[in-house]
Amino acid sequence: MRTTTRIGAWVSAALMGAALVSAPAFAGDEAPEKPAPATEKPAEAPAADGKAVFVDQCAKCHGEDGKGQTKMGQKFKIPDMTTSDWQGRHSFERVLEIVRDGIADTKMKAYGKKLSAEQLDAVSKFVKALK
Helix, strand or coil: CHHHHHHHHHHHHHHHHHHHHHCCCCCCCCCCCCCCCCCCCCCCCCCCCHHHHHHHHCHHHHCCCCCCCCHHHHHCCCCCCCCHHHHHHCCHHHHHHHHHHCCCCCCCCCCCCCCCHHHHHHHHHHHHHCC
């Protein structure tokens, strides 16, 4: 009978301990939030901002508005990229090619090794949207 009593006392103590661990510390306390499961994907980084890339990499010569009215732009006769004529002669693919590869024998340098593919795409889209 003693073995049964010891087992019963042990089971009672174990159940009571489990109840205390899972119960809130004080009446009205809520259980702490569980951390997010490790299987969730982290939030994706935002897409490159074409305007920010343009201002950072291109505005010195082309101006923030793309009109080329800077000291460098005037010195090297950089065209106004906001005109319908310029826009009509430069497809998105051509703009991307120019930004990526530069233009031989001019001051327009290649940015293909300096910018990511996402940045090249974003800045080219920005240039095509200039008005």
